[in-house]
Amino acid sequence: MKATAKAHTNIALIKYWGKRDESLILPMNNSLSLTLDAFYTETTVTFNRELEEDKFYLDNEIILGDQYTKVSKFLDLIRNYADSPLFAEVHSTNAVPTAAGFASSASGFAALAAAATRALDLNLDNQTLSRLTRQGSGSACRSIYGGFVEWEKGVEDDGSDSYAVPITPQDHWDVRVAAVVLSSDMKKVSSRVGMKRTVETSPFYSGWVDSIPSDLMQIKTAIQNRDFEKMGKIAEANCQKMHATTLGANPPFTYWHDTTLTVMQTVQALREKGILAYFTIDAGPNVKVLYQPENEEIVHQTLRKIPGVSNVILSRSGQGVTYQ
Ligand code: 2P0
Numbered sequence: 001m002k003a004t005a006k007a008h009t010n011i012a013l014i015k016y017w018g019k020r021d022e023s024l025i026l027p028m029n030n031s032l033s034l035t036l037d038a039f040y041t042e043t044t045v046t047f048n049r050e051l052e053e054d055k056f057y058l059d060n061e062i063i064l065g066d067q068y069t070k071v072s073k074f075l076d077l078i079r080n081y082a083d084s085p086l087f088a089e090v091h092s093t094n095a096v097p098t099a100a101g102f103a104s105s106a107s108g109f110a111a112l113a114a115a116a117t118r119a120l121d122l123n124l125d126n127q128t129l130s131r132l133t134r135q136g137s138g139s140a141c142r143s144i145y146g147g148f149v150e151w152e153k154g155v156e157d158d159g160s161d162s163y164a165v166p167i168t169p170q171d172h173w174d175v176r177v178a179a180v181v182l183s184s185d186m187k188k189v190s191s192r193v194g195m196k197r198t199v200e201t202s203p204f205y206s207g208w209v210d211s212i213p214s215d216l217m218q219i220k221t222a223i224q225n226r227d228f229e230k231m232g233k234i235a236e237a238n239c240q241k242m243h244a245t246t247l248g249a250n251p252p253f254t255y256w257h258d259t260t261l262t263v264m265q266t267v268q269a270l271r272e273k274g275i276l277a278y279f280t281i282d283a284g285p286n287v288k289v290l291y292q293p294e295n296e297e298i299v300h301q302t303l304r305k306i307p308g309v310s311n312v313i314l315s316r317s318g319q320g321v322t323y324q
Helices: 065-082 104-117 126-134 137-143 189-199 205-226 228-247 258-272 295-302
Strands: 002-014 019-021 031-048 056-058 088-093 148-152 165-166 176-182 277-280 289-290 308-316
Touching: 002 104, 002 126, 002 205, 002 228, 002 277, 031 104, 031 137, 031 176, 031 308, 056 065, 065 088, 065 104, 065 126, 088 104, 104 126, 104 137, 126 137, 126 165, 137 148, 137 165, 148 295, 176 189, 176 258, 176 295, 205 228, 205 277, 228 277, 228 289, 228 308, 258 277, 258 289, 258 295, 289 295, 295 308
Parallel strands: 056 088
Antiparallel strands: 002 031, 031 088, 031 148, 148 165, 176 289, 176 308, 277 289
């Protein structure tokens, strides 16, 4: 009735952007990510006959409101799957360095799904676990696995073929990621709201979807061949395409801050000096920079010095879900 699991967050190189089914969380396009070892969530779930409702604690504080409702609704799915009436107490800790600006929903829902299903003795295989995790938060289904991971969108209406698959062994390639944290935040359009508005109103959205198969095919070849330049170019362009769709939405919006652009230009300037580094950006102003181990020092020092950058956190590739 009790289990503990740990899951790492992931950074998408080919972005998940847009749903075809909002309640089952089915995406419009396949996406591809790298799991990161520096950012993770550890969660203990205890099912208990004496509880009259679920309880959720994050970093030792009780959580109420929308965040609680999302967790409790996800536990409903698991209860339904296990045919169990029991409520649970959930204790999560986020090992995400302060204000890293990483969405913790990927590692959060992956750890929650793993711990809750283990606590109910479901012993799911990873494919089933990934499919279930997807219904908590889309990007979380990729965090079941380590290394490079693809989320296959599937074609079925019931979501039965929409789950993540690892595309390389976890130790395939030592690619590093610097998370560049900006000191000022912007009013945020959540990714859930942002992608919905984009799908519904942006004339650029169909171009985004049409371009994905080619990006995916090329980046998978680059990853197999450990071709850093090719992988980086595709990831950087895919990120800019995703963000371009938001400018065509009605009302238009962008996640970029002025310092976001400065970081992007600094990364491009590094390349002009012969240092291969590439950026990618999620639904927020912070930037993640892909680099090779031999360039760690120069990339770190360069990013840290940019005015408006408050922190730079370095990460390697991380592993999939583990249990204590
Ligand atoms: C990604 N993002 O592929 C993309 C790129 C943000 C930009 O997945 O609604 O928090 O819970 O399925 O997974 C963020 O979306 O959204 C995201 P839901 P999620 O990483």
